[in-house]
Amino acid sequence: MKLMPLTEPGDAIACAARAIIEMVQRKPDAILGLATGGTMEPLYALLVAAHRDGLSFARIRTVNLDEYVGLPPDHPNSYHRYMARHFLEHVDVPPANSFIPCGHIDPARAASQYASLLDDLGPVDLQLLGIGENGHIGFNEPGTALDAPTRVTALSPITMAANARFFSPGAEVPSQAVTMGTAAILSARRIVVLATGRAKSAALADALDGPVCPECPASYLRLHPDCTIHADHAAGALLR
Ligand code: F6R
Structure with missing residues (x-):
């Protein structure tokens, strides 16, 4: 695992976006693993700008990390809508090439179908990851094993509190999600992590300086070759 020199937030975001843009240029039919969340919004804006400058995603396939249980795809807080709003509506990824798990109607079945889809697609070329305040990756919360499958999982109170900022005041914040498992995440050929803001400093320090352990799933990234x-x-303020 390689920690790049700490920068201003805009530079970290630009470097992570650059890694994705270079992947798309080098391998126009790459499989990109995509993340949602506040951290990624400015990154998607850079990818959309690159598309406006001529970068085509027409042969790219995308697989998202997760989706809330209980929200239909057209719910304003669903990750389906997030991806449409920030990225997919603005670029030329064919709709048939973009995959996001479904979290409503029958989440357990949707999770097992998503696991099969990931198996069929084969390894993700570049997996983009954010990091939760408690060290989660995807929605693999503390306590998740290294080889956890793609599944329905409970969100921790810390994650629910952090995600509440995206919901209207008083709205119920989902307590479960369908998530790509740690096994699938770590099977990506390349992983690019973006962490910005003080709220991520403890998780990042645990991930990089603490033991590799289930209490901090992001620590598993140290076992990945790229x-x-x-x-x-x-975000790097508490690193040793
Ligand atoms: C999102 C995801 C999560 C987020 C994490 C950070 O698809 O899988 O792991 O990356 O919760 O979210 P933000 O960026 O909102 O702090």
């Missing part, structure tokens, strides 16, 4: 972390000064 994982690069782009972090800003605030």
